Each structure stands twice: as C-alpha cells, then as structure tokens.
Amino acid sequence: MTFKDLGVREEIVETLKKQGIITPTEAQRLAVPKIRQKGDLIFQSQTGTGKTLAYLLPIFEKLKKAPVTQVLIISPTRELAMQIYKVAAKLAETTKDEIALIHGGSDFIKENEKLKKSPSLVIGTPGRLLDHLRRKQLDLSNVNRVVLDEADEILRRGFLEDAELLIKETANDRDILLFSATMPPAVRAISVRYMKNPTEILLKAEEVNLKNIKQEVVDVREETKLDTLCSLINEHNPYLALVFCRTKEKAASVALELSKRGYLADELHGDLTQAQRKHALEEFRQAKLQILVATDLAARGLDIEGVTNVYNYDLPIDAESYIHRIGRTGRGGKEGLSVTFATQKEYDKLRKIEGAIRGRLSKTHEKESRKRLKQKIAEKQKKASEKNAEGKKFPKKFSAKKDKPKKPLSRAAKKSKRLGVSRGKGRK
Template structure:
C-alpha cells in the first residue's frame, strides 16, 4: 500500500519523503484529484475539511515546477494569512527537497520585505488576494509565467467579498494556465466563476453519507444568553479537551469571552483580524504547542486552519449558514481522528439551526439547558452520525494532585477556576491566594 502515491504519478523521491512524514496512503480526494491535475485538467474539487485537499493540489504543482526556470510558475490563492502560512509550511517541506523556491505573500508584513523576496525568483507563490493585488498594481509582481493556479477555500473568498479581487488576479495570469478550485462547499457563484474561467473542468466530489465528517460528534445545547458562559465552562470541565476552539461572531465578542474565561482561570487566548500579524503568529505557535488550552476565534481568523490535537469545537455563537458551520466544526476530526462539536442555541436562533440541519442533511441531537453536566457517556449524544472512535491524541501525563486535588483531572487544563470570595464574586488575579498565576490576554 505504500506505493499508492507512485501509482498516482508522484515520483519516487517525493513518495519516499511522504513516507518519512508518515503519509503512506492517499485519501479519496487525493486519489481522484492528483491524476487529473497531473494530466493538466481544470478541476472543481469538493471535499469535507480535514480530508487532505492541500496535498491534492500541492503534489501535482511540485511535480510540474522546473527549478531551473527562475520565475513564478504556480500560484495558490487563499482567503486568510493563517491558511497561506499553513500551506507554505507544507510546501516548503517538499519544496526544499526538490529545489523549489516557495514564497508566501500576505498582509501584515512589510511590503518592502516581500518585494525584496520576490527578487529571489520564487517558483511557487502562496498569497492572499489583497496583498497579491497590491503587488500587481505596483508592478512588483508578474504572473505572466503562471501555468498552475489554485483557488483554495473558494467559498470563503466569496463570503469575505474577495470574488472581484480573485477575478482580477486570474486575468493577470497567462491565458494558458490550469485552474484548480478546492473547497468544502461549492456555492452557485463559485460554480459560475468556474464556468467563466475554466475549460471543461473535471467535477470531483468526495462525500460520505453525511455532509459533515462521520468522525465528528455533533451536539446542540439549548440555553439562554445569560447561562451560556456557565454552560460553556461546565462543558469544558466535563470534556477536559486537549485543545479547544471557541467560535464567536465578532472580534468584540471574542475579546470579551477571552477575558471572561481568563478570569475563571482557563489557559486561553484570542485570534481575530484586529491582531497584528506578529501577535497572530505568536498565539498560533502557543496553541499548536498546547501552551494554551482554549483559543477564542472569529471565522475570518480561524477558518481553514489545520491544527493537530484540536479535540473540541464550541460554537459559542451559532453560525448563520451551513457553510460556516461545516468549516468551523471541520477544525476537529481531521485526518481520521475523532472530535466533538458543540453548538449553543439561545431562544430566537432556531431558524439558524434549521438552516444548518438542512445544509448538512442531518438532525443534530439536542440537549436542554436543564441537563446540567455535559452529555451522558452512552454513545447517543451526538448527531445522527457514526459513533466516535477513541482519539489518537496522546494525553499529557497528569501532575501529582497533592492533598487537595481539583475536581477534574483535565488533560490540558493548567489552572482551575478561581475560588469565590465571601460575597460570591471572583477575586482580582493579583489578590488570588495560593492560586497559579493565570495568563490573561489583553485585547
């Protein structure tokens, strides 16, 4: 089975390096897309998040690049900086072995530095629409030699209003190029874009019976706005996630929730579009290293991220459409692992829940607010999906608990909620007696 990538047309050198990385067998989207991409066909590829779409387009691109030709031969357009950096990291692992020069272009870093990096003649550029257009309009970037163009997470680029920018970028490339579009969902406007700019594209769809991954247990918690924070904390304590992402609608909600969770003693930070690029990278580094237990995020900052070890997703604010829901919960249950996705629903939000259930073609198990402590461990608390498998994420060894252990033995919880004072309020962090120093994030 280890030769499967060879049968798809991938050279032996790359196949051997994939094996060293622990990647020995292609996923269904890779099996279907790689041969078509290698043959130079335009593609519209739809597959659930966490199914290996990145390698499905990276491998054919790297196979096609000629290192001895010092110009940009391939372009990957992504909606967010985080996704651009993530793809760049994977591309460089392979590119370094093949003498392929890879460059990421995105906002938040100085334009001058990236202009200088372009002088090093990259073969593959991975960038966000805004920064790419800025460089094109300044005539610092030429895409005339691009023969491979990938639009990744195209549906999110539509939602973020980047569609016109993407079309302008496409028009700057060579008239003879291969276009590949990859996404978890393909709305009608994206199909229309494909029809305008692709030549007889191959339509690839990889879906299981359910639109969302079978490995993700999905739960709806019906509560009130006033009880929501307490319910979230209760479920974090119940589940003891290794890493958890909590989604909010707006940056202000994310900032407020981050502060509230920090005040209760959780290891938490926030990620949203208002942070500087250096701060965003610092937060992501800490989260990937499990130095944070909880990351409070917005859709723009977090969608498309592939972070190993995310065991739980909490939709603190319910998504308003099925596409956002699919992308959010897709941050867990990746690459064959299991995960849990909890969505809080308050009175008046039932229409959004109906939209989501119609979109994923499944009814999600509801949990009433009066059910105080998490869900029963009886296997029937998730959506009408396959029961979860044991997680492959290795738990951290627990520290000795001493005479007065906390009420739970959290896998990645480093501090417990602060004790109450006599008047029932939480003490100030600097007046906390005997407690561990809680790291609080400043908005």
C-alpha cells in the first residue's frame, strides 16, 4: 500500500517522497482512515511506529482556512514537541497552514507573538500551554481535535491534570486522539471522562528474547563514562555496536569524541536530515562504521543484522525503553551483549527495570573493565615478547585498534578533522 492508496493528497505524497518516506507503516495504514472520520480514538503502540504522521496527515487534510486554532497537540516533553513540530512544519510548507510550537525554555514573548496570529495547529507541553491560556494568550474554544501524544509519559511526568485542564477549554464536540505505549488506569480514565465510544487500535509490541542477551551493569561516574565506554569497546571489540544516549546533544557529543579517539563512529538522532540518517544507517549496515550512537526515538524500529553489542551510555527512562534498546542485539538465535552504565543515584531506577524484566543484572565497577583491558594487553605483549624471542617479527606494542580502511569520513569524523584532531586508528 502507498500513501496515495491511503487517499493522501498528491502534493503531500510528493512532500513525503522528498523526505524519503515512501511506504506507510502499519500504524499509518490503520490510523489514517479512522482519524479522517469524526470520533475519538485510542491508539496503543510503542514509540517509533510512525504514529506522528499517522495523526498529522488526516489532521492537515481537515484544517480550515480560518483564523482560529483548530487542533491542539499535547506532548510530555519539549524534545518530543520539537520533533512533532519538525514533521508538521514540512507538511505546513505544502498546505500553507500556520502552526506554532509552545514549550518551556522557549522565548515567552515570541511564543505570544505566534499565538496572536491564531495558528490553525498548536503543539506544546502542558505547563507552558497553561501559562499562555491563563494569560488569555491562547484561545482553545474552537479546537475540535486534541491529540495526547505519549499519554502514559504525560501521566508519568505528573502532567495529566494539566492536560485535562486544557481539554476542558476546547469545544464540547471535539475529538480526542489518545496515543500511548501503555494504558495505565489513570490514562484509561480519560476515555471515560472525555470520550464517547472511542475506536481502539492496538499494535502489539515487539517481542524480545532476553535469553540470548548477556546483560551487565557497570557502576560509573558521569565524568568517567566516555573513558569506560572506550575501555569496554577495546575489550569487547564488537562487530557492530549501538550506543544509546538520552538526548540528541549527548549522542552528537559522544559520537564526536569517539571519532576523535579513532573509532569508526557516527550519530543517529532527530536533528539529522532524512538523507543523513539514511547514510549513517547504510554505513552501519555495511559495517563501514563500527559504532552508531543513537537516541531512543531515532533508533525505534531499527532492525540491523549483526549488532553484537548494545551500550546504554545513559540509563533508559523505563523498562520498555531498556528492553527495546537491548533487543537490537541477540537476534536470529545469535548471542548478544548489553552493558548499561548506571551512577549511584540511578540505582533506584535500575531496580525498577530489574523488577520489570524479573531478573538481577550482573554488576561490575568501571575499574574492573579497565583492569580486564590491561590484563588483555599484558597477555598480548607477553605473547609478542615470546615470539620476538623466537626470532619472529611481531609488533613491539599491542594496539587495541587496527588501521582503518580508507573511506569517506562520517559527520563526527569531519567535525573532529575541522577541529584539527587526528582520527588515529579504527576497529580491531
């Protein structure tokens, strides 16, 4: 099935093609026809199923050329709000609709100026939206559709009450589109209070076989994470490794630092263009890269054969994210290794993850990984000395990395080159 088969307007289909989006996901195939019709919707699926486009495509079709706000999208975090806005902005360029992004940390006065234009669609976080509402700068009385994106995360962060206050200010006959990975009772209660016979769509979560994955935890300090990661990579010498970070900024920074130290590494996050993302993934699939540093959102749905190691540089926010991350390895009956970094203050969260997966994770201290690497180097050097004593040529000093093949530089490597940093050597 194509987007044209789904009834998406031709000019929007062309806009999607330019972004490299050709075939609708299962979430889009199921949701788009339902959202076109009037009525409430509960859509339960994991992140990364293409749900943002699933609701934005039919929403843009229904927007009227009127100077009133007609759609409100509520996001639990500014990062997600910004991601939704980027997708919506591409569509708005084609449809010529006015949209606005409202979130904490942004310039309040500039946001107010945007709202004065009565944008057709407003995307924002609960707290900041309420601030504008209470100052009479946001009029929701004509909103006929409210999207709650990642409703369970809105609940987890304590914003559900704020979200409900916003819903109450919208038109009485509005539709509510509720998207959530899980359906805790408090989220389910929204359907009872504000929805009328909602349509429910459930996409089954991906099944991960944890038996094939050796899971370890390394007790680290924040300032020693990078050195510890390098020690582990040198020790394990993974064929393909995914490194997960919590933010786009961290992913870009870690990829750059790894490249400076000579590793074949690149980044994967929401700030990349579709072409950059596609290039990074292709390089990784072909093993021209050894390490891909990614965020959770960017890596959702990744299915790359040959991933041997997963490193959780930042602790996942919950058990579902943890399982999704480590599930990138140990596929097809093969064994995989996951290593999670945890600081002392994160051990409560770690115990919750252990409870969810019903197992204890093997724990070591960061010093242990460095000690093991030193022992490995010492053993190699000893063997080298013995072979030299027999009159055989052997490198004088063991190197944890082998010379890289010549290839186009990754974005992280280009950054380090511009900074005048030598790239050194690559994978073993």
